[in-house]
Amino acid sequence: MQKIMLAIHSNLNSFFVRWIGRFLSVVALVFFLTSCPSFLQAVTYWSPMGIATDGSGNLYVVDYEWSYIYKYNGSSWTVIGGGLGTGMGEFNGPEGIAYHSGNIYVADAYNDRIQKYNGSSWSVYAGGTGTGKGQFETPAGVVVDSCYGDVYVADSFNKRIQRNDGSGWFVMTGTFGYPCFMAEDGYYVYVADEGSNIIKKIHGTSYWTDVGSGAGTNPGQFNAPWGVAVDGSHTNIWVADTFNDRIQKYNGKSWTVIGGGQGTNPGQFYRPYGIAYHAGNIYVTDTYNQRIQQYNGSTWTIIATSADIPGEQHATLMLRQIEALRLRPEVANSYRANLKKVRNFISEIKIEPAINQLEAFIKKVESDSKKEKVKEDEGNLLIRMATDLIEKLQ
Numbered sequence: 001m002q003k004i005m006l007a008i009h010s011n012l013n014s015f016f017v018r019w020i021g022r023f024l025s026v027v028a029l030v031f032f033l034t035s036c037p038s039f040l041q042a043v044t045y046w047s048p049m050g051i052a053t054d055g056s057g058n059l060y061v062v063d064y065e066w067s068y069i070y071k072y073n074g075s076s077w078t079v080i081g082g083g084l085g086t087g088m089g090e091f092n093g094p095e096g097i098a099y100h101s102g103n104i105y106v107a108d109a110y111n112d113r114i115q116k117y118n119g120s121s122w123s124v125y126a127g128g129t130g131t132g133k134g135q136f137e138t139p140a141g142v143v144v145d146s147c148y149g150d151v152y153v154a155d156s157f158n159k160r161i162q163r164n165d166g167s168g169w170f171v172m173t174g175t176f177g178y179p180c181f182m183a184e185d186g187y188y189v190y191v192a193d194e195g196s197n198i199i200k201k202i203h204g205t206s207y208w209t210d211v212g213s214g215a216g217t218n219p220g221q222f223n224a225p226w227g228v229a230v231d232g233s234h235t236n237i238w239v240a241d242t243f244n245d246r247i248q249k250y251n252g253k254s255w256t257v258i259g260g261g262q263g264t265n266p267g268q269f270y271r272p273y274g275i276a277y278h279a280g281n282i283y284v285t286d287t288y289n290q291r292i293q294q295y296n297g298s299t300w301t302i303i304a305t306s307a308d309i310p311g312e313q314h315a316t317l318m319l320r321q322i323e324a325l326r327l328r329p330e331v332a333n334s335y336r337a338n339l340k341k342v343r344n345f346i347s348e349i350k351i352e353p354a355i356n357q358l359e360a361f362i363k364k365v366e367s368d369s370k371k372e373k374v375k376e377d378e379g380n381l382l383i384r385m386a387t388d389l390i391e392k393l394q
Contacts, residue, residue: 043381043384043385043388044065044290044306045290045306045309045314045317045388046063046065046066046290046305046306046309047063047064047065047066047287047290048061048062048063048064048273048274048285048286048287048290048291048292049061049062049063049064049094049095049096049273049274049285049287050062050064050094050095050096050097050106050107050141050181050273050274050285051097051227051274051275051276051283051284051285051292052097052098052099052104052276053099053276053277053278053283054099057074057278057279058071058072058073058074059071059072059276059283059292060072060080060097060099060104061097061274061285061292062094062095062096062097062106062274063082063094064093064094064095064287066082066084066317066320067082067083067084067085067090067091067092067093067094068081068082068083068091068313069081069082069091069094069097069104069106069117072292072304076310077304077308077309077310078310079310079313080104080117081106081115081117081122082094084320086111088115088121088122088123088124089115089117089121089122091106091108091111091115092108092109092110092111093108093109093110094106094107094108094109095107095109095139095140095141095180095181096109096139096140096141096142096143096154096180096181096182096274097142097274098142098143098144098182099144100144100146100149101144101149102118102119103116103117103118103119103144104116104117105117105125105142105144105151106142107139107140107141107142107153107154108127108139109138109139109140109156110138111127112127112128112129112130112135112136112137112138112139113125113126113127113128113136113139114126114127114136114139114142114151114153125151126151126153126164126169131158133162133168133169133170133171134162134164134168134169136153136155136157136158136162137155137156137157137158138156138157139153139154139155139156140154140156140178140179140180140181140226141153141154141156141179141180141181141182141191141192142154142182143182143183143184143189144184145184145186145189146184146185146186147186147187148165149166150163150164150165150166151163151164152172152182152184152189154179154180154181154182154191155179156178156179156180159175159176159177159178159179159195160172160174160176160179161174161176161179161191163205172202172205172206173205173206173208174200174202174206174208176191176193176195176196176200177193177194177195177196177197178193178194178195178196179191179192179193179194179195179200180192180193180194180225180226180227181226181227181228181240181273181274181275182228183228183229183230184230185230185231185232185233185234186232187203187234188201188202188203188230188234189201189202189203190211190228190230190237191228192225192226192227192228192239192240193225194224194225194226194242196214197212197214197215197216197221197222197223197224197225198210198211198212198214198222198225199211199212199222199225199228199237199239199250201237211237211250212239212250212255217244219248219254219255219256219257220248220250220254220255222239222241222244222248223241223242223243223244224242224243225239225240225241225242226240226242226273226274227239227240227242227272227273227274227275227284227285228240228275229275229276229277229282230277231277232277235251235252236249236250236251236252237249237250238250238258238275238277238282239275240272240273240274240275240284240285241260241272242271242272242273243271244260245260245261245262245268245269245270245271245272246258246259246260246261246269246272247259247260247269247272247275247282247284247295258282258295259284259293259295259300264289266293266299266300266301266302267293267295267300269284269286269289269293270286270287270288270289271286271287271288272284272285272286272287272293273285273287274287280296280297281294281295281296281297282294282295283295283303290305290306291304291305291306292304292305307392311346311354311389311392311393312343312346312347314385314388314389314392315339315342315343315346315389316343317385318339318382318385318386318389319336319339319340319343321381321382321385322335322336322339322382325378325381325382327374327378328373331368331373331374334364335361335364335365335382338357338360338361338364339361341357342354342357342358342361342389345357346393351393354393355390355393355394358386358389358390358393359390361382361386362383362386362387365379365382365383365386366379366383
C-alpha cells in the first residue's frame with residue numbers, strides 16, 4: 001500500500017491531494033487489504049528508501065514501508081531503530097537519512113520531526129507540525145554540513161528548506177516544488193526537487209542554482225527525482241531519477257545515464273529513491289525491487305535484497321502484518337502467540353524449534369482458512385510469509 005501512496009505522493013503536487021493522502025493512508029490500506037485480493041499476493045518485506053554512508057563504509061538504510069532503520073556493515077544487517085509509533089526511535093514513514101560525526105539523522109516524515117541517533121539512543125532533534133521555524137510538514141530529507149555541522153531539512157510539504165546553524169532554525173530563501181533528499185560535499189548543499197524536476201545547489205544562505213533542464217527523458221532531464229549524491233569533487237553529481245527508473249551523473253559539463261531501464265537485472269531499477277557515495281562506489285536503494293545496488297565505476301552489483309533481512313526481524317514484520325489484516329481477535333491472538341515463540345526461538349538461535357513452530361503456524365492458518373475464520377487471500381499471504389521465513393532459516 002505504501003508503494004501506491006508513494007506514487008501518489010510523487011506524481012501529484014497539489015496541496016490538497018498531498019494533505020488528503022497523509023490522512024487517508026490507513027483508510028486506503030484497509031480498503032486494499034479487504035477489497036483487492038490480488039494485492040495480498042505481493043509481500044513487501046523491505047522498502048529501502050533513504051540511504052547514507054559513514055567514513056567506514058557502513059550503510060544506513062531507511063525502510064519506509066515498515067518504519068525501520070537498518071545498518072549494514074558489509075556482511076550483515078542490524079536494526080538500529082524502528083517500529084511504527086511516536087516514541088523515541090519509533091517512526092511513521094521515515095524517508096531521508098544522514099550521517100555526521102557518529103550521529104544518524106532521520107527525517108521521520110509523517111511524525112513531522114527529525115530524530116537523531118548517537119549510537120546508543122534516539123532523541124527528537126527537532127519537530128512539531130506547523131509552518132514556524134523548526135516546525136515541519138512531512139520532512140523528506142536531511143543532511144549535515146560536514147565542515148560546520150549545520151543541519152539542513154527539506155521541509156517538503158511546506159516547500160522550503162530549513163537550516164539550523166547551532167543558534168536556531170531559519171528558513172532559507174529559494175522556491176521549491178517539493179524538496180526531497182539532500183547531499184553535501186563540504187562546500188555546496190544539493191537538493192533533489194521532485195516537484196520541479198530539477199536539482200538545486202547552494203553555497204551560503206541564498207542564491208540557489210538549478211542543475212538540469214526540467215522534466216523529460218533526455219540526459220539532464222528528470223521525472224520526479226528523489227535522490228542526490230556528490231563524490232567530494234565539488235563537480236560530479238549523481239541523481240536517482242526515480243520515475244525514469246535510472247541513475248544520472250553530471251560531471252560539471254554534461255549528463256550521462258549510468259544505469260537504468262525498469263527491470264530486475266543489475267543496473268536496472270524499479271523506482272530508485274535513495275543514492276549515496278563512498279570511496280568510489282555509488283549505492284542506490286532500488287526501492288520497489290526491495291534491494292540495494294552498488295556501482296563501482298564500471299559495474300552494477302546487487303549487494304542486498306529483502307532476503308537479507310534478519311529472521312527475527314522477519315517474524316516481527318509478520319506480527320505487524322497480522323495487525324494490518326485486522327483478523328478476528330481470537331484468531332489474531334493465536335497467531336501472535338505462535339509468532340512470538342518463533343521470534344524468541346530465532347533470537348536464541350534455536351533454528352529447528354523455530355521451523356517446527358512455523359510449520360505448526362502454517363497448518364493452523366490452513367485450518368482456519370478452511371473453516372472460513374480467515375479469508376483465503378489473507379491466509380495465503382500469511383502462509384507465504386511463513387514459508388519464506390522457513391526458507392531463510394534453512
